[in-house]
Amino acid sequence: MKKTAYSFPEEVLEHVFSFIVSDKDRSSISLVCKSWYEIERWCRRKVFVGNCYAVSPPILIKRFPELRSVTLKGKPHFADFNLVPEGWGGFACPWIRAMAGAYPWLEEIRLKRMVVSDESLEIIAKSFKNFKVLVLSSCEGFTTEGLAAIAANCRNLRELDLRESEVEDLSGRWLSDFPDSYTSLESLNISCLGNEVNLLALERLVSRCPNLKTLRLNRAVPLDRLPNLLRGAPQLAELGTGAYTSEMRPDVFSNLAEAFAGCKQLKALSGFWDVLPSYLPAVYPVCSQLTSLNLSYATVQSPDLIKLVSLCEKLQKLWVLDYIEDDGLEILAASCKDLRELRVFPSDPFGLEPNVALTEQGLVSVSEGCPKLQSVLYFCRQMSNAALNTIARNRPNMTRFRLCIIEPRSPDYLTLQPLDDGFGAIVEHCKDLRRLSLSGLLTDRVFEYIGTYGKKLEMLSVAFAGDSDLGLHHVLSGCDNLRKLEIRDCPFGDKALLANAAKLETMRSLWMSSCSVSFGACKVLGQKMPRLNVEVMDESGPPDSRPESSPVEKLYVYRTVAGPRLDMPGFVWTMDDDSALRIS
Amino acid sequence: METTEKTPQKTTTTTSSGGLNLKATELRLGLPGSESPERDEDGGGGVKGGAIRGFCFSSDGIDGKWNLSEMGIGKDVGLFSPPTPREREQASVIKQKKPQISSAREQVVGWPPIRSFRKNSMATTQKNDDVDASQAKSSSNCLYVKVSMDGAPFLRKVDLKNFATYKDLSSALHSMFACFTISQCGTHGVSNRDELSESKLMDLLHGSEYVLTYEDKDGDWMLVGDVPWEMFTNSCKRLRIMKSSEAIGLAPRAMEKCKSLN
Numbered sequence: 001m002k003k004t005a006y007s008f009p010e011e012v013l014e015h016v017f018s019f020i021v022s023d024k025d026r027s028s029i030s031l032v033c034k035s036w037y038e039i040e041r042w043c044r045r046k047v048f049v050g051n052c053y054a055v056s057p058p059i060l061i062k063r064f065p066e067l068r069s070v071t072l073k074g075k076p077h078f079a080d081f082n083l084v085p086e087g088w089g090g091f092a093c094p095w096i097r098a099m100a101g102a103y104p105w106l107e108e109i110r111l112k113r114m115v116v117s118d119e120s121l122e123i124i125a126k127s128f129k130n131f132k133v134l135v136l137s138s139c140e141g142f143t144t145e146g147l148a149a150i151a152a153n154c155r156n157l158r159e160l161d162l163r164e165s166e167v168e169d170l171s172g173r174w175l176s177d178f179p180d181s182y183t184s185l186e187s188l189n190i191s192c193l194g195n196e197v198n199l200l201a202l203e204r205l206v207s208r209c210p211n212l213k214t215l216r217l218n219r220a221v222p223l224d225r226l227p228n229l230l231r232g233a234p235q236l237a238e239l240g241t242g243a244y245t246s247e248m249r250p251d252v253f254s255n256l257a258e259a260f261a262g263c264k265q266l267k268a269l270s271g272f273w274d275v276l277p278s279y280l281p282a283v284y285p286v287c288s289q290l291t292s293l294n295l296s297y298a299t300v301q302s303p304d305l306i307k308l309v310s311l312c313e314k315l316q317k318l319w320v321l322d323y324i325e326d327d328g329l330e331i332l333a334a335s336c337k338d339l340r341e342l343r344v345f346p347s348d349p350f351g352l353e354p355n356v357a358l359t360e361q362g363l364v365s366v367s368e369g370c371p372k373l374q375s376v377l378y379f380c381r382q383m384s385n386a387a388l389n390t391i392a393r394n395r396p397n398m399t400r401f402r403l404c405i406i407e408p409r410s411p412d413y414l415t416l417q418p419l420d421d422g423f424g425a426i427v428e429h430c431k432d433l434r435r436l437s438l439s440g441l442l443t444d445r446v447f448e449y450i451g452t453y454g455k456k457l458e459m460l461s462v463a464f465a466g467d468s469d470l471g472l473h474h475v476l477s478g479c480d481n482l483r484k485l486e487i488r489d490c491p492f493g494d495k496a497l498l499a500n501a502a503k504l505e506t507m508r509s510l511w512m513s514s515c516s517v518s519f520g521a522c523k524v525l526g527q528k529m530p531r532l533n534v535e536v537m538d539e540s541g542p543p544d545s546r547p548e549s550s551p552v553e554k555l556y557v558y559r560t561v562a563g564p565r566l567d568m569p570g571f572v573w574t575m576d577d578d579s580a581l582r583i584s
Numbered sequence: 585m586e587t588t589e590k591t592p593q594k595t596t597t598t599t600s601s602g603g604l605n606l607k608a609t610e611l612r613l614g615l616p617g618s619e620s621p622e623r624d625e626d627g628g629g630g631v632k633g634g635a636i637r638g639f640c641f642s643s644d645g646i647d648g649k650w651n652l653s654e655m656g657i658g659k660d661v662g663l664f665s666p667p668t669p670r671e672r673e674q675a676s677v678i679k680q681k682k683p684q685i686s687s688a689r690e691q692v693v694g695w696p697p698i699r700s701f702r703k704n705s706m707a708t709t710q711k712n713d714d715v716d717a718s719q720a721k722s723s724s725n726c727l728y729v730k731v732s733m734d735g736a737p738f739l740r741k742v743d744l745k746n747f748a749t750y751k752d753l754s755s756a757l758h759s760m761f762a763c764f765t766i767s768q769c770g771t772h773g774v775s776n777r778d779e780l781s782e783s784k785l786m787d788l789l790h791g792s793e794y795v796l797t798y799e800d801k802d803g804d805w806m807l808v809g810d811v812p813w814e815m816f817t818n819s820c821k822r823l824r825i826m827k828s829s830e831a832i833g834l835a836p837r838a839m840e841k842c843k844s845l846n
Contacts, residue, residue, distance in 0.1 A: 081694030086730065086739030138699075164701050192701060219705075273705065297705055347706070349696045379696060406696050437697075463695065488694070 057098035074114035100127035108133035121146030125153035148174035172197035187214035207232030216240030227259035241271030270294035287311035329362035333369025388422025402437035424449030447471035451478020476500035494521035520548035526575025733825035
């Protein structure tokens, strides 16, 4: 008996689809047939837009009329490191305005690297009656006034997370705008705020919200207020302290230790600005239950770090400064067998001489001792092919590997050779590697390895590497799953780019700055590929005021169904069919 | 790229408002005592040989035109005293191109790849912490502030810790924003950046109608150069290269603050 798709009523299909949550799967479902496309789009509740310019608000709204959750990303990743000039774009307002009209039942908005105005926040506050989650990650453009609007109006707010956003902190008063009747807060992250919030209001808010699980304070919250806050929320799972220093008084310490001991569900700790080492033992009571520890702002020495970390046997994620040194990492490797993610940040990134005893050895130790290690971000000053080889063989389960050797173009310090073979070993052995950041002295050969072995690679970051276009060509032609490629200061030019133009439509975006791509090539690319936006950034004036062969400062290419964007600032030009007309 | 032109109208109202000689407190470019007649007509003229106020302390004493008694400033205020030998030296190196390189490495933009939030956090931490001397001596904290220029289509961020003096900062900003000013002043006969000699660049910018201002911790806009360098870096939140026509009224406030600080 022949069974067909339409032997099921729509409602049944809808119900079945409701169990499919991943975007990829949803996308696959929608491609089965027209009726499935229709059913799917009406019951899609959550959408992730990795590049806000790849699509437009009207297109989104037309296809998905009943969304409850939207995630948008704006600026390219290199904006984090000041490579994208101010005013480039990523404006949230047009999206928020459009969604305010189309989705009265919207519950969640998550934005990353976007420019959000107070006006946008006010629109959110007034338009969505059931608004629950606001996450602004690395955003900017708003002030505490906008936050006040959210606090005052969003009766059902569960999550307010401002992680690493640049907020103009006008006053700490906004926190008091949460009405006394408001009790639904589950997660609050204000760690990026500069000024003091109204501490009394904070304490009252924390103690009246029984479901509060995540509380990340800002530096301005003094340590002696922490015990009260903790006592008001013993159910906390994640805590970010404020400044972790105070006049050394025995009562402050015992108060703090007692308060920590009362938090039986605490799994994650962060904050720790301005740490006074003698206060660290106050957290010892919770160490054995911690799975996540962010000490990357704690400027304490290795012995104190070691004491703390060696007690955290369940630790899965550790972010720490290089004060931990090789010795500390060795202890970590011995104590924390469940470690999945390690990030080691530099305490003195611009100093000429190493200030701590942290070398490639630390990372090797951890790769040896921690069988579940799969995500690494490591800043150091020396590396060898041998070490990388060892790490690769130890950890074939590595999925994210970002190594930053501080001095650009540093060779293998033992052999003075390029680090091609070392990184080659990483891509060869770590077959599930999805993200890779390179550094050190590298020739075209490393890109040949990457193109050959990096079949699952989705994101690659390259700086000061390679010899010629061949390098870029290897990557574009070999990495089947490449989505994001960001390159700076490499001698890559026109040939590889134009030869692999079609590849760019299969990727989210390509960033190239301070490379050798000519203006003429950008024009050709723009004209050849109508479904790509080829944007040239040049702060010294219109690119056509210079010869066609002169290299462009910055190039950002991304696929889009929305055509060239209309909100570009004066230093960005789109190359397309009309590019000749547009530049004038 | 258009610039907002100051309407001549405003100039006339200030001089005719109730007999107050506001022109005396009007911000001038150039040394006290030097004439700048073009300013009365339009905003586009150039004053040759002057210096952006606040950077060049080589004043020749108090000029009656400034009507200092009206502003309540006595003769002793450092702003108007004869240049010290250090200031003379600073004035003579005004043409220095590169910012002073400290014992830290010369910084490449965006390298090593660390987010500004982290950099700024670490900067304040290292200042406050009781870490032992070997770490404390590392000179390379970062203090990023945004720099905008009236009429320019882009903002920049500079790290104030890269500079040791106002001269360094001034030179760096001149290079950063020179390209914009040049494209604005096509009539000066400068078409190609490469052809521009350094002295010409300085003249162009000194002759332009811009002053360097900053927003301090209290949210007030002040002229750059009025306070000692260390004090400036501690309180500067943001920089703005302002059209001098818009900077009227900054001078008195700056004096007030200066007084209260001394």
